[in-house]
Amino acid sequence: MASAVEEGDKEEKEYVLLEFEDGWLPNSNTRFSLSGLGTMNPILVLEDGTKMVGHYEDTVGTCILFAEDEEGRVKIDHETRVRRKELGVDSNPNPLFVRSFSKEEQSKPREVEPVCALHKRLMFRVVESDAPVRKFTS
Numbered sequence: 335m336a337s338a339v340e341e342g343d344k345e346e347k348e349y350v351l352l353e354f355e356d357g358w359l360p361n362s363n364t365r366f367s368l369s370g371l372g373t374m375n376p377i378l379v380l381e382d383g384t385k386m387v388g389h390y391e392d393t394v395g396t397c398i399l400f401a402e403d404e405e406g407r408v409k410i411d412h413e414t415r416v417r418r419k420e421l422g423v424d425s426n427p428n429p430l431f432v433r434s435f436s437k438e439e440q441s442k443p444r445e446v447e448p449v450c451a452l453h454k455r456l457m458f459r460v461v462e463s464d465a466p467v468r469k470f471t472s
Contacts, residue, residue: 349452351397352378354386355459378458386458393453401449 350371360366360380370376378386 347450348454349399349450350390351393351399351452351455352388353455353457355457358460360384376456385461387461388456388458391455391457393455396451396453397455398451399449401447 354360365381367379368376369379374389376388378388380386
């Protein structure tokens with residue numbers, strides 16, 4: 335999730351990791367409405383009517399997100415190349431590897447590419463649509 339802030343001719347993107355309580359995860363094709371990103375308690379409403387309220391948490395250090403396609407090949411586009419430079423990653427780095435935990439792919443390393451760094455997590459919990467939204471405080 336990225337929000338853009340314009341400063342003159344420069345556009346700055348800020349990436350935020352969305353996390354859900356108890357490992358709850360919506361389908362990746364689910365449409366949603368996200369409002370109040372600039373507030374302490376953003377609201378996320380899924381297309382099925384599920385309403386969630388969030389609160390921000392700072393990460394410890396910097397989180398770096400990685401990407402790969404279905405075949406395990408690296409997805410590289412112009413924005414990824416720009417982000418790699420911003421992250422201080424050499425233009426021809428040694429590939430980074432992660433292991434898959436499925437038995438058939440356990441020994442097969444996967445090449446991944448750093449996409450962005452982030453410093454905030456947005457934690458969401460489900461609320462009943464009729465219930466008042468309880469504000470989170472830090």
